[in-house]
Amino acid sequence: EVQLVESGGGLVQPGRSLRLSCAASGFTFDDYAMHWVRQAPGKGLEWVSGISWNSGSIGYADSVKGRFTISRDNAKNSLYLQMNSLRAEDTALYYCAKDTAATYYYGSGSAYYYYMDVWGKGTTVTVSS
Amino acid sequence: DIQMTQSPSSLSASVGDRVTITCRASQSISSYLNWYQQKPGKAPKLLIYAASSLQSGVPSRFSGSGSGTDFTLTISSLQPEDFATYYCQQSYSTLLTFGPGTKVDIK
Numbered sequence: 001e002v003q004l005v006e007s008g009g010g011l012v013q014p015g016r017s018l019r020l021s022c023a024a025s026g027f028t029f030d031d032y033a034m035h036w037v038r039q040a041p042g043k044g045l046e047w048v049s050g051i052s053w054n055s056g057s058i059g060y061a062d063s064v065k066g067r068f069t070i071s072r073d074n075a076k077n078s079l080y081l082q083m084n085s086l087r088a089e090d091t092a093l094y095y096c097a098k099d100t101a102a103t104y105y106y107g108s109g110s111a112y113y114y115y116m117d118v119w120g121k122g123t124t125v126t127v128s129s
Numbered sequence: 130d131i132q133m134t135q136s137p138s139s140l141s142a143s144v145g146d147r148v149t150i151t152c153r154a155s156q157s158i159s160s161y162l163n164w165y166q167q168k169p170g171k172a173p174k175l176l177i178y179a180a181s182s183l184q185s186g187v188p189s190r191f192s193g194s195g196s197g198t199d200f201t202l203t204i205s206s207l208q209p210e211d212f213a214t215y216y217c218q219q220s221y222s223t224l225l226t227f228g229p230g231t232k233v234d235i236k
Contacts, residue, residue: 035225037173045165045173045216047225059223062130095172102179113179114220115163119172 002026002118004096009123012086020123022079022096027118030054030074033099035116036081038092038125046092049081050099064090086127093122131155131219133228141236148204150231152217157197161221164193164202167230168213176215177202207233 008020022034036048049060049070058070069082079096097116104111132155142148152162160180165173175184177193180200190205204211212235217228 037227044214044230045167045218045227047218047227050223050225057223059225061224102182104179111159113161113182115175115178116165116173116218117175117178117184119174121172 002098004098004118004120006094006096006120006123009094009125011126011128013129014087014127016086017082017084018086018125020081020083020094020096020125022120024077024079024096024098027098029072029077033057033114034072034079035097035099036070036079037095037097037116037119038090039095039122040089040092043092048094051079083125086125088127091125091127093124095122096120130224131158131222131226133217133219133226135215135217135228135231137231138229139232139234141234142207143236144207144209146207146236148207148211148233150202150215150233152195152200152202152228154198154200154219154221158219158221160196161219162193162195162200163218163220164191165216165218166211166213167216173216204233 003025005023033052035050051070067085071080098118100117101112134153136151162180164177167173181193192203214230214232216230
């Protein structure tokens with residue numbers, strides 16, 4: 001069974017750090033890009049960060065750039081999110097999600113369409129004094 | 130960044146109704162548009178990818194259409210288990226963005 005299990009959430013004071021982990025199983029982890037997506041209480045989904053299969057391509061939302069660092073350890077089938085200088089507005093449920101690409105072939109070539117097809121249950125981060 | 134908007138923000142419908150949700154991108158995103166369903170206390174679930182491709186295991190009453198900047202998610206005959214919040218998401222840019230969501234509840 002394909003599964004993602006997040007851990008590492010908790011209550012932390014503003015300005016402090018926290019490291020989230022996501023353990024993957026049931027698929028070949030190093031074949032896929034991965035993402036962190038968060039959801040503040042009562043709010044919508046916000047993409048936080050993504051990392052390619054080999055860590056060669058990494059992206060961050062403007063809201064976390066310079067404070068959060070995404071990484072992965074393919075030998076351990078694990079994804080991480082190092083969160084520094086935490087703010088109250090970082091309070092959210094953090095989901096880990098697997099990225100998949102669908103290839104469409106056209107007369108002139110092909111295109112890759114990316115989507116998040118497997119999600120974990122999330123880990124809660126609360127930033128408060 | 131590419132901004133995504135959805136309309137309506139919420140709607141009330143009855144079982145059996147045809148429901149249409151619209152998503153608009155701030156610039157053309159070709160067909161790089163996905164739809165997710167989220168029920169309270171649960172993780173999002175992929176419904177549609179590449180604007181119109183149905184994810185495996187998703188009922189055929191769900192369909193997606195559109196390209197460029199305007200997209201639609203349609204539920205042909207609403208079922209009790211479809212009451213949820215629906216999000217669109219663009220994958221045209223490496224900086225991914227979601228729409229604000231559309232909550233579908235019982236009339």
